[in-house]
Amino acid sequence: MRVIRVHNVSKSFAKLCAVNDLSFEVEEGTCFGLLGPNGAGKTTMMKMIYGRSSRDNHNGGGIDVLGYDPARDELAIKYLSGVVPQENNLDDELNVIQNLLIYSKFYGLPGKVAKERIKGLLEFLELLEKIQSPIRELSGGMQRRLVIARALLNHPKLLILDEPTTGLDPQVRHVIWDKIRQLRAQGTTILLTTHYMEEAFQICDMVLIMDKGKQVLEDNPQRLLRENIETYVLEVPIANGTPALCESDPPDGVRLDRTDATMRFYAQGIDPLKSVADKLAGNPYYLRQTTLEDVFLKATGRALNEKQ
């Protein structure tokens, strides 16, 4: 079953076209990632899904979420979904449980049910001992987990996360990834935005890379990596005395991508890159497997856009 179906959706603000004719589908019980640089239109796309942003209706596009159209049935969609916005907007005046109790009212949960559910969710997100703590005393990672707990209050069929781990340390990030995997295993469908390629690779079943509002690539992360970029990369920082490797053509099967500060040699096998490295005469280099980040940079370009 498809939980989200987006077809030919566009959204423009004044002069800017934030989302340009985007289409994708999200299968039930999978994790779908929207990837792209800042300003690519990820958050706008996400907001259109839960009715917080309205799509352009001149080009006949449509959105179907769990059988409902956000332009008409935003309440049904919001009731069945949980949303983790980009910023942690907890009420600082209140403590952990009070923050969640306030939100339980929005779902019409009776007090007793709400309290039991809150305890379960705090336990799941490893926050139970903080149940009476004021928000100010929580670390950034705890606040983020609390916002996730808040989004899970109504046992959502669809969980929407806007940059769930931006600015968090590696431990917290791994904990959050584990929680997302567990939720998916329980059948929750997950839609997230991120600009961490590692995150997309770790938890997403499908990834859509977007840039300037348009779809650039869409596939399963392993396949994206396999089909869109060579397996290895040799990175050579350019300093005084770095041999002029780039002046001559790179060997067969090796692709060179050069910026002012770095040369990057890509190849399917490791041996041609080793032979390039040998010519470096002791200058520093870094030989590694390519990651989704390399695909991303290849697809969206290395130059900064006006929003970055």
Add this chain to the structure above:
Amino acid sequence: MKSSDAVPYPALSQRLYSVWYRHVRVYTKNLVSNGLPPFLEPLLFLLGVGLGLGKYITQSMEGLNYIEFLGTGLLATTAMFTSAYECTFGTFIRLEFEKVYDGMLAAPITVNDLIVGEIIWAGTKGVFFTFAVLCVLTAFRIVRLPEGLLTPLVGFITGVMFATLSLWVTSFVKTIQHFNFYFTGFISPMFFFSGVVFPISNLPPSVRFIAELLPLTHCVRLARAVCIGRYPPSLLLSLAYAVVFTVIVGWLAIRRLRRRLVR
């Protein structure tokens, strides 16, 4: 497409209640610092006037001695001020700085629910602040019970009216300093030209005409009528003004804020 009836999302009353409940919980968290000033302010004001200014004013105003005239006016102005602050600075901070609305609008409520809940909350604050003034006035025997018990209702009406106006103003504001124009240019002058400090009946006709258009004038009239238990038919005009004002300005506020919240 399925019918949305299949999803048991909360009814309108529950949605409005949950917005209101959020504000009540956050406000009552600091009960002492939030709850004491509404009682202290009228106390200090009346002490100042009673011990000082009042001695020089011996003429009665609209059949009331000065402290009664001013005191009954304060029942309405206190609701105006609290509602105006709540729906300008309070709303703007929730909108732009704390991003509270981003979280609330991810829950199953609409923008309309959010704004109407906000207005009802401002009305509730009007009730509470008017009640505080009523306690002080009753303690000084300026207002008699049980007549005075209806004044919190006027506080609600006043709070709701100024909530709609203040939310409409907020919908235009880009930086928080802009509210200074609203307060020094509109709210504060209204305190002097709405029959709170002196009656408007003896003002020059042109000024009086303007005073009659100001919302606070009608709130003050309602408050005073309730206190003295006299209900002239012209009071219906003030009541009608309150209803029409709330509906029209409320509609404008919702329309403009909606564009700011759902883009």
